[in-house]
Amino acid sequence: MWSLLRRRRNPSGFSPSSTAEEVTAGIDGSGLVAIVTGASSGIGAETCRVLALRGVHVVMGVRNPSAGACVREEIVKQVPAAKIEVLELDLSSLSSVRRFVDNFNALNLPLNILINNAGVAFAPFTLSEDGIELQFATNHLGHFLLTDLLLEKIKVTAKENGIEGRVVIVSSDSYKHPYGEGIRFDKINDRSGYNSIYAYGQSKLANILHSNELSNRLKEQDEKVTVNSLHPGAVVTNIARHWGFIQGILSTVGKFVVKGVEQGAATVCYLALHPQVAGVTGNYFVDCNAVELKSHANDKDLAKRLWDFSVSLIH
Numbered sequence: 001m002w003s004l005l006r007r008r009r010n011p012s013g014f015s016p017s018s019t020a021e022e023v024t025a026g027i028d029g030s031g032l033v034a035i036v037t038g039a040s041s042g043i044g045a046e047t048c049r050v051l052a053l054r055g056v057h058v059v060m061g062v063r064n065p066s067a068g069a070c071v072r073e074e075i076v077k078q079v080p081a082a083k084i085e086v087l088e089l090d091l092s093s094l095s096s097v098r099r100f101v102d103n104f105n106a107l108n109l110p111l112n113i114l115i116n117n118a119g120v121a122f123a124p125f126t127l128s129e130d131g132i133e134l135q136f137a138t139n140h141l142g143h144f145l146l147t148d149l150l151l152e153k154i155k156v157t158a159k160e161n162g163i164e165g166r167v168v169i170v171s172s173d174s175y176k177h178p179y180g181e182g183i184r185f186d187k188i189n190d191r192s193g194y195n196s197i198y199a200y201g202q203s204k205l206a207n208i209l210h211s212n213e214l215s216n217r218l219k220e221q222d223e224k225v226t227v228n229s230l231h232p233g234a235v236v237t238n239i240a241r242h243w244g245f246i247q248g249i250l251s252t253v254g255k256f257v258v259k260g261v262e263q264g265a266a267t268v269c270y271l272a273l274h275p276q277v278a279g280v281t282g283n284y285f286v287d288c289n290a291v292e293l294k295s296h297a298n299d300k301d302l303a304k305r306l307w308d309f310s311v312s313l314i315h
């Protein structure tokens with residue numbers, strides 16, 4: 001029954017069991033350049049592999065360069081023609097994000113696609129080196145700064161080569177479970193009242209609010225750059241590493257009922273490459289299908305407030 005449901009196709013023609021290879025079959029990505037964050041494992045590593053398979057020049061942003069080099073080596077074994085680089089990027093550190101962008105700019109490449117995928121989940125209370133709660137710092141703020149620093153290059157590339165730029169933000173349906181007020185602006189770095197599940201939900205809600213607000217701003221500026229967010233599904237990866245018990249279940253019994261990375265990367269690669277979503281912006285996708293957002297994620301004022309708050313934190 002479960003596997004039948006997973007094969008039921010939605011309006012895009014794809015289903016929860018479609019793989020990233022299937023949803024990009026026949027698409028020629030040569031001539032495009034993409035940055036993928038969190039590329040050293042899970043959904044990010046599979047996304048890099050499939051983009052490289054489609055001819056995209058991939059720049060992997062990884063916080064552990066030797067793990068990144070191993071993933072790169074595996075990809076090159078499977079795709080000998082792959083154009084793929086590894087650059088160090090720790091999203092919990094604003095100075096690391098700035099260094100990554102300097103190093104990327106030194107490569108003198110254009111930029112068509114930015115995939116904000118890296119994430120940490122359910123971490124115990126920790127402050128980043130910038131004094132910001134770790135899940136908010138890594139999942140939202142580091143990506144907010146990264147996007148801000150790369151946006152001009154994405155806009156210029158889109159203008160120069162006439163192909164729309166795409167920003168793809170990997171969120172999670174956990175956005176439905178943040179703190180009561182959505183984003184705890186006044187207590188973002190407070191240990192008191194910290195709840196690792198709500199803090200993850202808050203950071204994933206922030207991903208969607210960022211996506212929606214950026215999409216609106218780019219539309220107002222008439223830029224040829226789309227921005228969409230997504231839930232990859234429940235996927236067997238290392239994401240539950242801070243929850244040893246759940247991680248154990250996921251990688252044993254779980255792998256028979258949840259997605260593998262081949263399926264987990266499908267919506268990411270679909271939004272990055274598929275012609276069906278040309279011009280589509282400001283939407284949230286699940287299983288390659290745009291779905292309605294709930295509660296705080298629809299709050300335009302909250303999105304604007306988060307934008308201003310994030311700008312104040314990165315300066």
Ligand SMILES: NC(=O)c1ccc[n+]([C@@H]2O[C@H](COP(=O)([O-])OP(=O)(O)OC[C@H]3O[C@@H](n4cnc5c(N)ncnc54)[C@H](OP(=O)(O)O)[C@@H]3O)[C@@H](O)[C@H]2O)c1
Nearest residue numbers: 038040041042043090091092118119172234235237238239
């Ligand atoms: N798996 C799921 O069921 C699921 C469900 C909903 C949403 N998601 C989202 O999917 C995305 C990818 O996660 P995944 O499932 O593929 O998990 P994963 O295998 O744990 O991958 C997460 C990636 O993010 C990287 N990362 C963590 N902290 C970082 C930092 N400070 N700077 C740079 N990179 C960092 C990790 O690098 P290291 O290996 O060095 O730690 C890893 O490469 C996340 O945004 C997650 O929230 C996953």
